[in-house]
Amino acid sequence: MARRVAKPRASADLDARKATILEAVVTEHIDTAQPVGSSSVASNADLTVSPATVRSEMVALEREGYLAQPHTSAGRVPTDKGYRYFVDHLGDATVGSAQQRQVAEFFAHVRGEVEDVLEQTSTLLSEMTSYTSVVVGAGHGHATILSSQLVSLDANHQLLVTVFSDGAVTKHSVFTPYAVTPSDVAEAARQINALLLGTSLEHRVQVPSRSDQVASLVRDAVSTLHAEAPTVEGEQVFIGGSSRVAEAFNGVETVRKVLAILEQELLVVSLVQDVLESGSSVAIGSEHGYESLASCALIVAPVTIDGQRAGAVGLLGPTRMKYREALAAAQLVSEQLSRHFVGEDERVQ
Amino acid sequence: MARRVAKPRASADLDARKATILEAVVTEHIDTAQPVGSSSVASNADLTVSPATVRSEMVALEREGYLAQPHTSAGRVPTDKGYRYFVDHLGDATVGSAQQRQVAEFFAHVRGEVEDVLEQTSTLLSEMTSYTSVVVGAGHGHATILSSQLVSLDANHQLLVTVFSDGAVTKHSVFTPYAVTPSDVAEAARQINALLLGTSLEHRVQVPSRSDQVASLVRDAVSTLHAEAPTVEGEQVFIGGSSRVAEAFNGVETVRKVLAILEQELLVVSLVQDVLESGSSVAIGSEHGYESLASCALIVAPVTIDGQRAGAVGLLGPTRMKYREALAAAQLVSEQLSRHFVGEDERVQ
């Protein structure tokens, strides 16, 4: 469904002066949201040339696709390619110490289940950056099943509750057209346990195909559980600060489109996934292949536990977003989040 | 936190002609979003008077607070009070047959856990009406506990999984500073079961205060479970079509404010709750007491199971929303939703 994210080609290096000019244009445009003129670039500290020189360089940068002109006699605006160059040549940045304290504070005190932590993290990220944040929790496809329990809600309705080694808990209803006795439920529960314990959803178990009621209950329960796996794999998405969308974009129509995308959680997951897999941490404008997000940039940072990808955090803003700060924030939070879960594990051993 | 919703006073009846005029103004303004002039009202079929007469009536309606004038020489616009009168005197409406089929279709085929049904219902409602929808699932405060299970994730981390009679499943982590042996976990699980089975979160159970490790594990687990109850009571909120907010309101700032409210799920729950308790099914403009929602109207309809309130559905739109259609849709869906769950129960007996 989601188109593959264009691999950001390592853009051919520009000569030093062009690079400085491009950087100045991008920086200022991010700041002011206005087209940037040659004279304000020329007044840049790192540059000792006249506006006229800057202009001729800008003509070149425009010809090469890094800059664009909204109309004659306006300043220049970065293109996606321009932003891409800027991001690729961005020095490392760290977040301000106040924010660093905020994050440390947060992770020192955050409590509760994984879901709660992820949700609150998304709020944190969005408040730190003023952008909409996305936090994706990994699915439990490869976690092993620690416990499964069949609880009878009534004679025709059983609930299969499964606990995974990563702490995830799922429930699945099993309806039967026939009434099931408590002893049948107990027997089915015993068999289900025997089948599932220690397995993961990735590796389906073979269910014996006897035709008595208990066996068919077992079959129904297990297949309901397995039915979930391939589609969603239990990924969880938490979106924080969706109201920031209205701040970041001026056109109401753009806001609508972006919100419409955010509503589709599956799509958000695959979007983040695609960007992660592209190896880059930023997808700018049309790079991610969704037309309605053409004026957006998406920053992602993986969350890992023991080197395994366990989710991701992301930030969605306009292409003219504050990449340096946002990247730093996303990276800091994703690291801390990774450490947080590892820390929980270590408290264990 | 949430201010009490103003009880919609049964507005003193207007005489027939004023009522017709008010209705015409409201209807047309909902349609066109423009101030309504005397002549277009006069051309209304039910009215056989001249624009001049309409004008003098409008002056009266304005004096009484039902209408307002954006500026001299503009037409009239309904005030919140005007909308209130309109809504209070709205004849019953049914949704179109196409939509009726859509709803029937939906409930005939929807499957999955309660949460999934509620989430999909919110999408349905929003697509039917083009407004943002809210679906609130009741908490499990008064459901009894059918099963509780303590699963060991590792020696210091146990997971208490609780199944309620309404089919809800919760999990709560219990961390211990000391390592717990499998046999201790089993013993604690046994004791917890003995304590909790058949109880509800409303009625706290007394936990014996022995000081061995098993007892303290039991204590921790039970208190963690109970800690949840008073605040959230496990209500679940599903919001559908949040992108509709961008369509319904023109000012970007309004959009931002509304989205910011929708982000706070607890607030949405209490908002819906308040309106339900006020006995009305619509809260218009300032009636619900949230300043940032001053230009919004909220329609709610309760979902009941066996006469018990089990949740609610809601629609959030601009004050000039299509009340008749939206009310009909909300009522239809809430009825069907109620029936859906009862139907599930009946399949049982």
Added chain:
DNA sequence: TGTTAGCACTCGGTAGAATCGAGTGCTAAC
């Protein structure tokens, strides 16, 4: 007494003209 036609008046919205100025591209000199 309620209704209506007639009319002067108000005022937001639109269109056009004038102007401003930021910024450009080009050229010629350095």
Added chain:
DNA sequence: GTTAGCACTCGATTCTACCGAGTGCTAACA
């Protein structure tokens, strides 16, 4: 290769005129 100088472009702003939808008032009418 760089830069000062300069004519030129074109969006944004301001101003004006004007239109017209809609009003409120008044006087005549049923």
